Amino acid sequence: MTAAGSHLRSARLPAILLLAAAFAGLVVANSPAADRVLAFSRVHLGAGPVDLSLSHWVSEGLLAVFFFVVSVELQFELTRGELRSARRAVQPAIAAAGGVVVPILVYLAIAVAGAGPTAGWPVPTATDIAFALGVLAVFGRGLPSSLRVFLLALAILDDIVGIVFIAVLYASGLDLAMLAFAVIAVVLFAVVSRIDGPRARGWVAASLVVLAIATWVLVLLSGVHATIAGVLLGLAMAQGRALGVRHALEPWVNGLILPLFAFTAALVPIPAVGSGLSPAFWGIAIALPLGKLVGIAGAGWIAQRFAAPPDQPRLALGDLLAAGALGGIGFTVSLLLADLAFADDAVVHDEAILAVLTGSSAALVLAGALVSWRARHHRRMETS
Structure with a gap:
């Protein structure tokens, strides 16, 4: 799997797989096989309190x-990378x-004006790091490295916000005892991950797997969304070992987990939406490409004028616009937020999923155009 793994660790192939999987989900959900596939996705597996449908x-x-892999990268950036100091x-x-x-304000303005549901305001706030970097890799030959660094730091901070939203807004029936046990399991995981030595390697690896599964189960039973277990474990694990585990998991996350999630999330029968789309659809579909572009570019421009350190590379307004358009590609976390925000309203839920796909696709096209434009500009500047 060495050759395949290297491609799956690149920026381009995972973005293509994610887009293809989401498109395949839409096609299947609107094909003659839709009823069978949707019924299969609702089949339950498990026992006792840990009894989830296949889609869950x-x-x-x-x-x-996936969130474990993201949080390992977050841990690295906070301690040794671009976010290691407030100044940077x-x-x-x-x-x-x-x-x-800005996307929240855009969504709320459209939802309130149309007397629609306001619960979807967190949905257009997320950025899909893998997809944004994939578009940058495909169209961005010649762009300054400072733009990639800026986008990576921006997207990681975006992920922090998304993680907080998931943990705080979508906890249900909170069980503090289970949450406390989960914290204890995370602490034990952190301690064991710092035990080193050739003799300890086998039992340490086995113990970490057991503790990771225990943490996930306890977080699930606590009422907090179970993906937060991955976040806690990724932040707690000893960094050297965590980076090795991340490297091993990355091809599986990019090649299997994210496409599978995109496929299941996009299993939306379009005819069920009907002829009149709700304000929730338009709020998400507009806030992702437009709200992100205006918010990131505008705030980035203000930051460079009034708050950036004098020795930090400055980005032209065109580069900031390209970064803003890339930020509007929501996909993974936005799909999850849409699924959570409208879990109790099947019709609006389907519209929100379609809106994420529509808004992210619009942002993808816009980002491709802006990144290509800026790349050509920088290549001309280098040759002149």
Whole structure:
């Protein structure tokens, strides 16, 4: 799997697989096989309190592995990377704040004006790191490295916001005892992950797997969304070992887990939406490409003028616009937020999923155009 693994660790192939899986989900959900596939996705597996449908095993089980990989990268960036000091993080932090606040305002303005549901305001706040970097890799030859660094820091901060939303807004029937046991399991996981030595390697690896599964079960039973277990474990694990585990898991996350989640999340029968789309659809579909672009570019420009350190590379307004468009590609976390925000309303739920796919696709096209434009500009500047 060495050759395949290297391709799955690249920026391009995972983005293509994710888009293809989402498209396949839409096609299947609107084909003659739709009823059978949807019924299969609702089949339950498990025992006792850990009894989930297949689609929930994907969104709460497998996706916890994705959040583990994301949080390992977050841990690295906070300790040794671009976010290791407030001075270095101030510019992408302000841009990320704009990229969260403006889409929320756009969504709420459309939802309130149309007397629609306001519960979907967190949905357009997320950025899909893998997809954004994939578009940058495909169309961005010649762009300054500072733009990639800025986008990576911005997207990671975006992920922090998304994680907080999932943990705080979508906890149900909170069981503090189970949550306390989960914290104890995480502490034990952190301690064991720091035990080293050739003799300890086998039992340490086995213990970490057991503790990780125990943490996931306890978080699930606590009422907090089970993907938060992956976040806690990724932040707690000893960094050297965590980076090795991340490297091993990355091809599986990019090649299997994320496409499978995109496929199951996109199993939306379009005819069920009907002829009149709700304000929730338009709020998400517009806030992702437009709200993100305006929020990130505007806040990034303000940050560079008034808050950025003088020795930090400055990005032209065109580069900030390209970064803003890339930020509007929501996909993974936005799909999860849409699934959670409208879990109790099947019709609006389907519309929200379609809106994420529509808005993210619009942002993808816009980002491709802006990134290509800026890449050509920078290549001309280098040759002149």
